[in-house]
Amino acid sequence: MSSKRLSGLLGPLSAALAAAAMAAAPMAASAEPQAVKVAVIVPLSGPWARSGEVHLMGAKAAVEDINASGGIKALGGAKMELVVADAGDSIEKSKNAAQRLVAQEPDLIGGTGAFLSSFTLAITEVTERASLPWLTLSYADSLTSRGYKYVFQTSAPASVQSESMLPIITKLAQQVTGKPAKTVGIVMDNTASQVSFTKPMREGGLERAGLKLVTDEVFTPPLSDATSLVQKLRNTRPDFALMMPSTVPDAKLLLEKVREMGLGKGRIPLIASGGNMVVPELLKIVDKETLEGLIVAVANWPGKGSEALVEAFKKRTGEPWMTQDSLSTYGDIWIFKEALEKAGVADRKKVAEAMRSMDTDTGPSAYYPGERLRFDEKGRRVGAEVVLVQWQDGLPVPVYPPNLALGELKWPKR
Template sequence: MRKLLAGLSALTLTAVWSATGVATAQEQVTMALAMPLSGAWARIGEVSRAAAECAIADINEAGGIEALGGAKVNLVVADVGGSPESAKNAAERLLSAHPDISGGVGAYVSSFTLPVTEVTERAGIPWLTLSYSERITGRGYKHVFMTSPTSVKQAEDALPTILALAEQATGTKPDTVGIVMDNTPSPVGFTEGMRNGGLKKFGLELVVDQVFTPPLSVAGPIVQQVRSARPDFLLFLPTATPDIKLILEQLTQFGLTRERLPLVNNGGPMGTPDLLNVVGKDLLEGAMFITANWGLKGQEDFTEHWKECTGLPWVTQDISTYGHFWLLKEAMEMAKSADPEAVTQALHAMNLTDGPARFFPGGTVSFAENGRRNNASILIAQWRHGVPVTVFPAESAVAEPVWTGQ
């Protein structure tokens, strides 16, 4: 791990000089994290926080920001709560309390990231996110960067892959599909293209279409619809742990186990360690989920460090959160400045094939003009014996995919 950190710290990139042309030493720079640490998404937010704290510790241990005389990174954290309004208020308080923020990361749930980035964009603060909604980078903003494929892109790439996996396992292509989802921006964006011709294009009939507003209080009526229609597989798209647990329990009570009803989720919440603690491995066994990032083949040395540093039992989607802070660090090295505008310009100029790029699928990091990472692609992970492992694509997979939980 020391070699990895040294390599990241020593990474040489084409310099983007500060206005004076000279790097200025300083004692510390401030980076921010905004995550839901209370409310329905709190457990997910805590995982993100662990990843962020690990990244900051590693950056500082590796020498801080070398171009700024070894300046250490100070992490400030904001709890965005459980609603878009609280997220916006939290972002405003964060920037007011810490006017020296050079860049930030968050806020996981797309419906929170949207208002947070409205605030950070007005302030000119570079902001990185693993949220999926196309709207985040579709507003003409100059300081917002998304390292995940958008929800629409994920849907376009996922559907043919899912069908191929099913046909490979069973010998027949699915004919019917069900959708159970909440109405937050990520699942809405993920299913938009499917509803507007995508399913029909692949010969799929939508036989269940249930949309709810989180938090869900009763799952019985939703699951009854699924049991009556008996789709060949279910696009299972809640985003909050309590809702995932409630629906899975009801599906099992109605006899719809993974062997009888393959589940495909979209997003990292389906693979968090806390979900295993709350739901249990039997309910999760065989469930697949599409994600922007996960533990990848070839990351064995980092995986062991991750476990020790974060206290988490496997590498989650929040390896992106970890990587985002290294990207901010490298942007400061490039700019030789912690000025937010200089950091933003460096992120736009970035073209990495090493160092922090290791933490993202495909091993490259560069951004289009709208802030989306070029060539961002999906992964598929699957719960296997109490651990979610990457099963697609083959070059990143640590296990072969199976269509059921058997």
């Protein structure tokens, strides 16, 4: 056969093969469902960066586990994908991060973040306008008291934590000392979560508990020197003190000043609030003797029943333990998975509807204290409990509630 004839046959054949390949391309592409995008906005720079990092670790672990187990089955096995943004070190930066994310990622179905309540308040102003469902561990009551429809708070609000914690602490103090606590001191920063936490105390909670506020110090972070704040505690010697910084560096300054002034080792029992007071980073910069006995109220913590998850997390990340921040964002991603399975479509409004109607004590509910997953009309998780963690021999140990506790709460003897 002549080369000209062969060329004449190959020409149409090549064209046919090319056309077949082009027709097959959409089919091959459609065989792999489009990834479902979920946002994470947390501080990854500035004084709150460490807390942001551990938040992100939990979200990444959940995405890996979900994708490894087959992805979103209702969407043909679609994988989940994280879109991460840095909230930075200010309210303005966090809001800008949310605005960029919403503009650049129109196919987002939801998001989680941003640790600091002040930042989350700004971020959710943006996400609410975009009808983007947003899960948050942040404590401030105001997050879910604005009439928003797309904000879901997995933690007990700060006021609920405050009201729950105070009777537990005062009862414990009386059991150990044989007499009721009568005086209390407060040293706190002015971030939204800490303000919300102490608000019900200042508005009658302390009085109802029979406590007199003898030290009341509020500062704007970051601290440069904690001397005058701790000196007030030294002068008044309350039966216990609420010490509530929101950054690890400020916690270091305050705790070391407490010890320097001879108030450590239970001379003034200290109660803190927030995950920043139990991150591994704190133990790297503050020795365990200074931390010993510190009681921390948090919204979440792995306890009984979470051993396998914690071990897998430690192996995956190299972290010495799993914090509330990692556990909560791990659970948040599983909530989105559950909502996507129920909605059957990667549509943010449908996902939000599925979250509003969610009521389960299985699946993602295992990752939150109270072991039930349901949100009320404000977006607050029904039955959310406060968890008490205490530094004991260089480790943060969950000591309350009893079903999560891995140790006994010890009231420091003065």
